[in-house]
Amino acid sequence: MGTYADLVNPSVLTQPTYQPGKPIETVAREFGLDPTAIIKLASNENLHGPSPLALAAAMRVLQEVNYYPDGATTLLRDKLAEFWNLAPEQFLVGNGSSEVMVLLGQALLRPGDEVVYGSEAFIFYKLVTLLFGARPVSVPMPAHTHDLDAMLEAITERTKLVFLACPNNPTGTTNSPQAILDFANRLPEHVVLCLDEAYAEYLDDAVDIRPLIASGKKIVGARTFSKIYGLAGLRVGYLYGAAEFIALLQRVRQPFNVNLVAQSAAVGALDDTEFVSRVRAENLAGLSQLEQALTALKVAFVPGHGNFMVFHITNAEEVFDALQRQGVIVRPLAPYGMPDSLRVTVGTSAQNERFLETLWNVIGKK
Ligand SMILES: Cc1ncc(COP(=O)(O)O)c(C=O)c1O
Known part of the structure; x- marks a missing residue:
């Protein structure tokens, strides 16, 4: 049996x-x-x-949970567009940034593809890689810091995706904005760089990848409301990048992947400077x-x-x-x-x- x-x-x-x-x-x-x-x-x-403004916004919609949320997360993407001075079409919202990373894997990875990340990088990158039958390529991190030159050397024709967290979890280390920009600029055309910015709001000098996105570099930023905004329990995060790529990623998400309360709270959080x-x-x-x-x-x-x-x-x-x-x-x-x-x-x-x-x-x- x-x-x-x-x-x-x-x-x-x-x-x-x-x-x-x-x-x-x-x-x-x-x-x-x-x-x-x-x-x-x-x-x-x-x-x-949690952010008080987020909490107030969450409470306001609790009475409406008999309705489905807006599957297109329109208000939140409009708010994000205003916040980042980008277009709403450049944002994919998910049930935490973990979900948007899974969607990235789902859209990009086939068995035999390679995914490059640091040996002491957030373990979820390995899980996403294996989930889609791709091959993890783990690059040693001397002094617990991403070695960007070694990561470049690890790129092959099979590499599809690179994950880089700044600051990295669990090590807490980061690479300088200039080093990240140079790294992104040196990546070949067939590789997508996912810069995981889950803790970027804690930095004084976070890198700004918007000019790279505008210049056509294959890069996306992953952000979350779980950390500095204090909304880990609500599960909401997002990816931003080229509208063309985001439109493809939108195809692989569930119709209502971000709940009503989380969407409202995230809009409130963005005002809570x-x-x-x-x-x-x-x-x-x-x-x-x-x-x-x-x-x-x-x-x-x-x-x-x-x-x-x-x-x-x-x-x-x-x-x-x-x-x-x-x-x-x-x-x-x-x-x-x-x-x-x-x-x-x-x-x-x-x-x-x-x-x-x-x-x-x-x-x-x-
Ligand atoms: C580096 C990093 N990225 C992403 C996440 C996922 O966060 P969430 O799915 O809550 O947005 C975490 C959570 O601990 C993290 O440490």
Whole structure:
């Protein structure tokens, strides 16, 4: 008798699953803790809360969820066009930027194609590559930073897509705007570059790829409302690029891929410049709070440019576990080939303090 495993597409059997940060409820149950006493610093969420303007806009449409959302995300694409000074036809909106990256893979990749990305880059790139039977080409990242020359050398005739995150998750490192522009300019015509800008709002000097798009370079930017805007739970992100390419990508999405509440919240979020500036400033203060304290604790770290930071520690799994038992959830990096490192999301100043005290408790006792 056949099993379901005999029935599925064989690639499903080898497809890895994404391992998210542990939810508070799960840790509370596992260790018998009070969920309200747990802090989750494991998924690079915005611990300053959602944008108030986004929240108000979300509340306004809750009464209308008996209607389907606008499948074409018209208001949001108009707003994005105004925000970026581009045309509405240059935006593809998705259920988080993860979805738009899957759509990119679905539209571009065939078995045998190659996808180039960094060895310590966001793991989702590998999942998208394998999902469509393409071949992952992982390029080493010396000093935890994308080596753009080595990535160029890894390009072959089979390369279809390159993923580059600036800042990168989990390492928090970034490449300079000029280095990114030079890299994009040197890529051959048959390669699409997806610049993942999930944390770009945290940078002072994010690269502007709009001139490259206008000049006909095969490049798209992926952005999300999950990070600085604080809307991870609503799931909304987007891709921007050449209208011709975006029109092709629109064909592969579901008819109503972005829910009504998320669309409305995202429109509100784009007006919330005050919130964005406040979060950026608090995040910078949080990064230096962590850097100073980790230096004092003699814990080596990678200086971060997003809302998170990697630190190196022996027995990282044990430390991760001990932190959890004391109600602090961080992220182990063994799945990224960094078994001696953990990643912590920058929280409020009080949460950062709690993390640092708990860490000291844990490593001081060893
Ligand atoms: C680099 C990077 N890109 C994209 C995403 C996906 O974000 P979302 O699907 O919530 O938009 C994440 C999430 O952690 C990320 O770290």
